Amino acid sequence: MTQTAIPFHFFRGGTSRGPYFRREDLPEDREVLAQVLVAALGSGHPLNIDGLGGGAAVTTKVAMLSQADSADDDVDYFFAQVSVADGQVDFKPTCGNILSGVGPAAIEMGLVAPQGDETRVRIRSVNTGARVEAVVRTPGGRVEYTGDAAIDGVPGTAAPIYLNFMDVVGSNTGALLPTGNAIDVIDGIEVTCMDVAMPVVMARAADFGLTGLESAAELDANLAFFERMEPIRREAGRLMGMGDVSQSVTPKFTLLAPPQNGGHVTARYFMPRNCHPTMAVTGAQCIASCLLTPGTVAHGVAQPPQGQPALVLIEHPSGQIDVTVDYDATDGFRLKSAGLLRTARLLARGEVMVPATVWDGAR
Secondary structure, three states, X not given: OOEEEEEEEEEEEOOEEEEEEEHHHOOOOHHHHHHXXXXXXXXXXXXXXXXXXXXXXXXXXXXXXXXOOOOOOOEEEEEEEEOOOOOOEEOOOOOHHHHOOHHHHHHHOOXXXXXXXXXXXXXXXXXXXXXXXXXXXXXXXXXXXXXXXXXXXXXXXEOOEEEEEEOOEOOOOOOOOOOOOOOEEEOOEEEEEEEEXXXXXXXXXXXXXOOOOOOHHHHHOOHHHHHHHHHHHHHHHHHOOOOOOOOOOOOEEEEEXXXXXXXXXXXXXXXXXXXXXXOOHHHHHHHHHHHHOOOOOOOOOOOOOOOOOEEEEEEEOOEEEEEEEEEEOOOXXXXXXXXXXXXXXXXXXXXXXXXXXXXXXXX
């Protein structure tokens, strides 16, 4: 045997896609696991020509599912971000778009039994400890993928999947504002370092000489911006208590600008070495929280959202993402939960092959 076959389901989750595995079908050792994922996705080539990846950070993501350890949850969701070109795997972050496919995948894999016309799947993020409830349509005991829900960045429509995020404040660093400040100044740039679902460093686009309306492709080609941004991101990671983040995709970086199309803010989200073509679900929660927290860099740039809960509209390169935020503003800002509508679709299932020299299938 020269190759090892690993069962998988291949999903589009939100505006990302990648293979979804049962954790038990993969090696336990993290170093070996990383090598298996690199081989499966084809990391190390800009087109991922020798694997399942699509040559972009949003198409080299992996979900690994297992029965939950806790009686309060149904599924444990372990995420990995596989790099496109340098053969690296980051197990620190999570991904809310890929999470959009976890409910359907858990049902397809037999980890969760359908519960009628709608199935509520209680998901625990292994990476961050956050808990999410996904509401999936399951008429006749089967996952329904067709429907009339549309999300910007994905063509056509599909069945809606409702996500309700809980326990996401400080999930990586232990605090809403890990540095203790609403604004820090790093290399002359004012930033807000916040941890809601994902640790994110937010700055005003104008402070980098940008409008914030640039396309993802224009920003990816702006090498001068990345040369200025990356040292700020690394220093912010240190200030947030995350240590040396030079080899990690977290914290992410975001540019904020005034809205143009009736939303509350325009945002460009970096992963961090290129611009997200749409918006990360986790990043959207953090941006929405930034708008609602007093004294952050969003003030003076964004239109303040109204109401409790507040519907926060974030404009991104491909359109808009909406986040419903239930919060308490009695003393500053306290997030109760954040809800989003996403869609997902099963694209393929079968076995992905990795060289036996990488892993022979033994656990």
